[in-house]
Amino acid sequence: MVANKFELKPGGATREAFGKTLVELGRESKDVVVCDADLSKSTYTHLFAKEFPERFFSCGIAESNMVAIGAGLASAGKTAFVSSFSAFVLNKGFEQLRVTAAYPNVPLKVVGTHSGISIGEDGPSQMSIEDISLACSLPGFSVFSPADEVSMAAIMRLATAHPGPVFIRAGRAKTLVVYGPDQQFEIGKAIELVTGTDVVLIAHGLMVAESLKAVDLLAAEGISAGVVDMHTIKPIDREAIIRAAQVGAIVVSEEHLVDCGLGVRVAQVLSETKPCIVEYVGVQNTYAESGTPDAILDKYGLRAANVADAAKRAIARKRG
Amino acid sequence: MNKTSNPQDLAQIAKRVRREIVSMITAAKSGHPGGSLSATEILVTLYFDVMKHDPANPHWADRDRFILGKGHACPVLYSVMAECGYTPLDKLNTFRQLGSIYQGHPDVRFIPALEASTGSLGEGLSLGLGMACAARLNGSPSRAFVVLGDGEIQEGQIWEAAMFGAFHKLDNCVCIVDYNKIQLDGFTKDIMDVEPLADKWRAFGWHTIEVDGHSIEALQAAFAEAAATKGKPTVLIAHTIKGKGVSFMENNPKFHGTAPTAAECEQALKELA
Ligand SMILES: Cc1ncc(C[n+]2csc(CCOP(=O)(O)OP(=O)(O)O)c2C)c(N)n1
Ligand SMILES: [Mg+2]
Numbered sequence: 001m002v003a004n005k006f007e008l009k010p011g012g013a014t015r016e017a018f019g020k021t022l023v024e025l026g027r028e029s030k031d032v033v034v035c036d037a038d039l040s041k042s043t044y045t046h047l048f049a050k051e052f053p054e055r056f057f058s059c060g061i062a063e064s065n066m067v068a069i070g071a072g073l074a075s076a077g078k079t080a081f082v083s084s085f086s087a088f089v090l091n092k093g094f095e096q097l098r099v100t101a102a103y104p105n106v107p108l109k110v111v112g113t114h115s116g117i118s119i120g121e122d123g124p125s126q127m128s129i130e131d132i133s134l135a136c137s138l139p140g141f142s143v144f145s146p147a148d149e150v151s152m153a154a155i156m157r158l159a160t161a162h163p164g165p166v167f168i169r170a171g172r173a174k175t176l177v178v179y180g181p182d183q184q185f186e187i188g189k190a191i192e193l194v195t196g197t198d199v200v201l202i203a204h205g206l207m208v209a210e211s212l213k214a215v216d217l218l219a220a221e222g223i224s225a226g227v228v229d230m231h232t233i234k235p236i237d238r239e240a241i242i243r244a245a246q247v248g249a250i251v252v253s254e255e256h257l258v259d260c261g262l263g264v265r266v267a268q269v270l271s272e273t274k275p276c277i278v279e280y281v282g283v284q285n286t287y288a289e290s291g292t293p294d295a296i297l298d299k300y301g302l303r304a305a306n307v308a309d310a311a312k313r314a315i316a317r318k319r320g
Numbered sequence: 321m322n323k324t325s326n327p328q329d330l331a332q333i334a335k336r337v338r339r340e341i342v343s344m345i346t347a348a349k350s351g352h353p354g355g356s357l358s359a360t361e362i363l364v365t366l367y368f369d370v371m372k373h374d375p376a377n378p379h380w381a382d383r384d385r386f387i388l389g390k391g392h393a394c395p396v397l398y399s400v401m402a403e404c405g406y407t408p409l410d411k412l413n414t415f416r417q418l419g420s421i422y423q424g425h426p427d428v429r430f431i432p433a434l435e436a437s438t439g440s441l442g443e444g445l446s447l448g449l450g451m452a453c454a455a456r457l458n459g460s461p462s463r464a465f466v467v468l469g470d471g472e473i474q475e476g477q478i479w480e481a482a483m484f485g486a487f488h489k490l491d492n493c494v495c496i497v498d499y500n501k502i503q504l505d506g507f508t509k510d511i512m513d514v515e516p517l518a519d520k521w522r523a524f525g526w527h528t529i530e531v532d533g534h535s536i537e538a539l540q541a542a543f544a545e546a547a548a549t550k551g552k553p554t555v556l557i558a559h560t561i562k563g564k565g566v567s568f569m570e571n572n573p574k575f576h577g578t579a580p581t582a583a584e585c586e587q588a589l590k591e592l593a
Contacts, residue, residue: 036505038471038474038503038504038505038511038512039504039505040505041504041505042504046505058505058510058511058512059512060471060474060503060511060512061441061442061471061472061474061475061503061504061512062474062475062476062512064476065476087440088440091440092440092442092475121348121350121351121416121424122350122424122425122439123423123424123425123427123439124425124427124437124439125391125425125437125438125439125440126424126425126439126440289418289419289423289427289430290416290417290418290420290423290424290425290427291416291417291418291419292417292418295418296418299418
């Protein structure tokens, strides 16, 4: 049995790491500006507002306007961040993201917090299960979904330095820390956390930690599983996917609708290069409901056990 | 259900509703007390006096429609609907739990008697106006009542809807702004001031009434004036106090979206006895 070399220690929420890194970026450059739509205490942009009130623009509850204000700031040379719950900034702001940021290639930095269904009690109107799909449908956007606070901080820096528009997905819930402080990140380069010979588990966001836990569950049954953190969903790391396909069975797990998230993008790469059996773990063509985050993740099947089950299905199909 | 126009009776119901709001949010350990307590007299007056509806026949075609634009304030809606007999009173304390019909925001999948699933702010007025259009086409006397938050009306869609309502002369739609002067991050005047609010609605062509949103008699008079106003929609700008009825919640932005502790709940229930 291969022991998992990952000790998953409890860490902070990615939204908190976002807010803290934003303050650091603000100290490093006077050009960093932030727009908020009456959620600064939830998105942690209040930390930036406190230190740099003159560079913080309160937009009120008006997300579409906020996105275009941010695009205006970015068009005029500012490093402009706009942030709200992922559900609101992407859904209400989509037309503005398309026409004022993506189409003219304005390097707006969009951060959506409270993504996925792990927000729990507030329920579907505040949950974001289609944000990866929407963001990926904006030509020129780079799309990130960090797994923990370490990767969020690193990706914030990469995204800020990146010359194009970006979307970064953050969560409300506390995460398990996957990475050590020295881990290097590169845009578009997935991280192969564990190598395995029977199946490879590809994931983003909180499903990376669940996939790491699934490695242990599978090892107990004599199955060797690898794990890939696809922190950059666009541009996608084709090489990492092709390498994963060498074992002949892949599971893609995400806190997102399976119909239109990372899974279909992985499948597209495979269909163009090295067809491979894939199983998908995610939200199945439905809106979730209210409940504690744990109860919701259990009910909608976003747990290590669900990943392990999917892995066994994939391996069984591979064996025919 | 027993409808009544007696302000004392309505005030008694409002007191019960406030207690239920505080209790259910405490039990859930999350939720939005402030905006539920500020809208209590508005919803009680609508459901127990003004609106034509029948809990025994929730899909009666000619019923009046109610839409809570500010869906996060659903504890007040759940409590009032339960008091009317639409849903079980003894299940209010399951609010926000897995499987409860009392979801974190109003959800028609769980309570079919709701007119709309809300929670994303800014969309309720358009829905209500659409329903008012349908009533007119059907020759139905049905009216639509839409409650909005003062933060919520910062959404541009509200003003697109406002233009639509006046342009189409939808006098069978009544909008109520719960003007409690507080939104999520703080006081409305500090986040995105909405003043001069009455002038805005008048400029958009609405019959505009400013009213004390905690005075049942004043609300009754304003709703009567709305019913008598023809050729344009009416908006009530209801001046309210966020957290009304619980001393430490009143006018306190903290209680926008924070549940009371058990001790705070006890104190609140004492004040609401
Ligand atoms: C489109 C959208 N943006 C943001 C939110 C998050 N949110 C929930 S309540 C709230 C403040 C609402 O303030 P107000 O409308 O004044 O309501 P009230 O004071 O009556 O509670 C915010 C920003 C949301 N639910 N929908
Ligand atoms: Mg308010």
